[in-house]
Amino acid sequence: xxxxxxxxxxxxxxxxxxxxxxxxxxxxxxxxxxxxxxxxxxxxxxxxxxxxxxxxxxxxxxxxxxxxxxxxxxxxxxxxxxxxxxxxxxxxxxxxxxxxxxxxxxxxxxxxxxxx
Amino acid sequence: xxxxxxxxxxxxxxxxxxxxxxxxxxxxxxxxxxxxxxxxxxxxxxxxxxxxxxxxxxxxxxxxxxxxxxxxxxxxxxxxxxxxxxxxxxxxxxxxxxxxxxxxxxxxxxxxxxx
Numbered sequence: 001x002x003x004x005x006x007x008x009x010x011x012x013x014x015x016x017x018x019x020x021x022x023x024x025x026x027x028x029x030x031x032x033x034x035x036x037x038x039x040x041x042x043x044x045x046x047x048x049x050x051x052x053x054x055x056x057x058x059x060x061x062x063x064x065x066x067x068x069x070x071x072x073x074x075x076x077x078x079x080x081x082x083x084x085x086x087x088x089x090x091x092x093x094x095x096x097x098x099x100x101x102x103x104x105x106x107x108x109x110x111x112x113x114x115x116x
Numbered sequence: 117x118x119x120x121x122x123x124x125x126x127x128x129x130x131x132x133x134x135x136x137x138x139x140x141x142x143x144x145x146x147x148x149x150x151x152x153x154x155x156x157x158x159x160x161x162x163x164x165x166x167x168x169x170x171x172x173x174x175x176x177x178x179x180x181x182x183x184x185x186x187x188x189x190x191x192x193x194x195x196x197x198x199x200x201x202x203x204x205x206x207x208x209x210x211x212x213x214x215x216x217x218x219x220x221x222x223x224x225x226x227x228x229x230x231x
Contacts, residue, residue, distance in 0.1 A: 004159075006159070032217075034218060034219070042223075042224070043205060043221045043222065043223050043224050044160070044205065044221045045221075046218055046219070046220070049218055091157075093159050093160070095159075095219075097217065104150060104162050104165060105150070105162075105217075105219060106162075107152075107159035107160045107161070108159050109158060109159045110157070110158060110159045112157070
């Protein structure tokens, strides 16, 4: 299957700083990418959907000014957690889907964010 | 919006036995139902999926059944092995050219296969 590469896999940052997470589709063009958040022993909660070249659509309750999403190219989307606080510590996962063909959603490896 | 319920939350079986995980969905427009396996600290990996025009799909030891009328679908794993131990998630999506087909996930099932 297609590969989605997510970096970094782990990051520790100080409270008040910003962190950027990258999600790349390596062998297909991802017209749509999704960002999820997962707390320990819980399910994946969709944060936002991003389409290449347009603004992301955020799910209810997700602060768009805190979780900045950029999908500037067909192979790269980024999630920036701004002014991070300890409660933002979580596992962040991206997935990508090529809307040009009937296909599954491919997931990245996830990023473990710890805010200290 | 779509809501997906998954049961059981934990499942323990002996190696070689079968495991069944069940999900129900609320949106009758959903037409794509994937199952994912997630190991600790990793992203989900697709293990099997089914579309709404099919009632059953099988891939070696794994099978999925779909009942559109009742709006539920199930994952069946036969001849379980210790390496099948993981968290399994079902999901539902309304996939089409006019929408993004975002996945709504169930709560997850922790499967433990005892040697």
